[in-house]
Amino acid sequence: MSQKYEAERAVLMEDVKQVLKDAEALYKAAVDDGTKEGQALKEKLKAQLAKAQKQYAELEGSVVERTRQAAASTNDLVHEKPYHAIGIAAVVGLLLGAFLSRCGR
Numbered sequence: 614m615s616q617k618y619e620a621e622r623a624v625l626m627e628d629v630k631q632v633l634k635d636a637e638a639l640y641k642a643a644v645d646d647g648t649k650e651g652q653a654l655k656e657k658l659k660a661q662l663a664k665a666q667k668q669y670a671e672l673e674g675s676v677v678e679r680t681r682q683a684a685a686s687t688n689d690l691v692h693e694k695p696y697h698a699i700g701i702a703a704v705v706g707l708l709l710g711a712f713l714s715r716c717g718r
Contacts, residue, residue, distance in 0.1 A: 622680070626673055633669055636662055 640658055691698045 619680075622676065626676075629669055633662070633666055636665070 640655070640662055
């Protein structure tokens, strides 16, 4: 399950990174028509792009750190109380099995 989450997270982060690259390419390709409005719009776009890139970097670092913390706390909990973890896994398996057997009918 955590591998699936990691794969989905990686795909999402890659998609966001690609959108930012595309926006940056669009900004660089934008033709400056020389008007004050055009220059102001281009400068605003440049500022928004820089802000989005900064927020992306912060978000990526935050997500990675939270994922590591969650994995470490789960690992610690399982090591501290292995019988609780086995019991919870058994109950979840039992409920999932009952649910799937009813859906299969």
